[in-house]
Each structure stands twice: as C-alpha cells, then as structure tokens.
Amino acid sequence: MTFYRKGDEIVATFRPEEIDVLRMVVTQVSELVTDGLRADPVFERLFPDVYQDNPVEAAELRRYTEDDLKQAKVDAAAVVLETLDEHTSLTVEQADAWLRAVNDVRLALGTRLEIDDDFDIEEEYEDADDERGLQISVYGYLSYLQESLIDSLG
Numbered sequence: 789m790t791f792y793r794k795g796d797e798i799v800a801t802f803r804p805e806e807i808d809v810l811r812m813v814v815t816q817v818s819e820l821v822t823d824g825l826r827a828d829p830v831f832e833r834l835f836p837d838v839y840q841d842n843p844v845e846a847a848e849l850r851r852y853t854e855d856d857l858k859q860a861k862v863d864a865a866a867v868v869l870e871t872l873d874e875h876t877s878l879t880v881e882q883a884d885a886w887l888r889a890v891n892d893v894r895l896a897l898g899t900r901l902e903i904d905d906d907f908d909i910e911e912e913y914e915d916a917d918d919e920r921g922l923q924i925s926v927y928g929y930l931s932y933l934q935e936s937l938i939d940s941l942g
Contacts, residue, residue, distance in 0.1 A: 791883070791937050797879065801876070802873070810872055814889055815869065818862050821834065821858050833895050833898075861888070883941055890930055894931060900923070901923055
C-alpha cells in the first residue's frame with residue numbers, strides 16, 4: 789500500500805487485513821480520546837500540558853481547549869473510518885485528517901511500546917514475544933503509512 793497523488797485526489801489501495809488493522813487501532817485511539825483519563829500515559833502524550841512548569845495555568849488552559857482538541861481528534865478518526873476501503877480516494881482535506889489520525893495512533897502505540905530515540909525497531913522486533921512483535925510491526929506499518937501520506941501531500 790502506498791498513497792499517491794492522482795490529480796486533485798490522494799489514492800491508495802488496501803488489502804483486507806490492512807483495513808481490519810487500521811479500523812481496529814483508529815477505533816481504539818478514538819475511544820481512548822473520548823473516554824481517556826489524564827493519568828493514562830497515552831492520553832497525556834496525546835494531550836500534553838502546555839505549561840509543564842505551572843500546573844495551575846496548564847489546568848486553566850486545558851479547561852478551555854481540551855474538549856475542542858478531543859473533538860478534532862475524534863473527527864479525524866471518523867474521516868479515516870468513513871473513507872477506509874480497498875480503493876481509497878481522498879481529497880487533500882481528508883488526507884490531512886488521515887495524517888492527523890495516523891499520527892495519533894502512532895503516538896499512542898509508541899507510548900504503549902515505550903518507544904524513544906534509542907528504539908531500534910528491527911532489534912526490538914527480533915527480541916519480542918508474539919504480541920509485542922505484532923504491535924511493533926503495526927507501529928512500523930503506521931510509520932510507513934504516515935511517510936507515504938506526507939509524500940503524497942508534498
């Protein structure tokens with residue numbers, strides 16, 4: 789699967805198993821955004837405090853902005869779920885929503901996998917048990933998907 793530009797559209801073809809995985813992970817992150825708790829490290833990663841040195845100001849800003857930020861993430865996920873098909877054709881605006889949603893899923897999964905600057909995806913994959921190996925491969929796929937989207941929008 790690769791995204792590419794065709795005129796004014798961004799197009800891609802997905803295999804059924806890719807659709808299943810994308811639908812699952814996008815839905816999970818959308819639900820986490822809707823129901824998440826600030827104590828969850830993934831929620832914290834998706835909604836970091838702007839004023840990390842001042843919890844009072846951070847809470848005040850969060851009070852005014854968090855609902856809108858949550859809704860924007862849920863809306864981007866909805867675009868993915870609505871347009872995800874074996875033959876996907878997107879407007880530039882829809883592709884931008886895809887990019888935001890895929891980024892959110894990567895951030896969420898990366899947080900769960902404790903990915904940092906020293907993370908070697910190939911080494912980690914080789915040393916992983918089945919479930920972690922699957923999660924690492926999904927993370928790698930999402931990274932590829934994100935890069936392909938960026939290239940098609942550029």
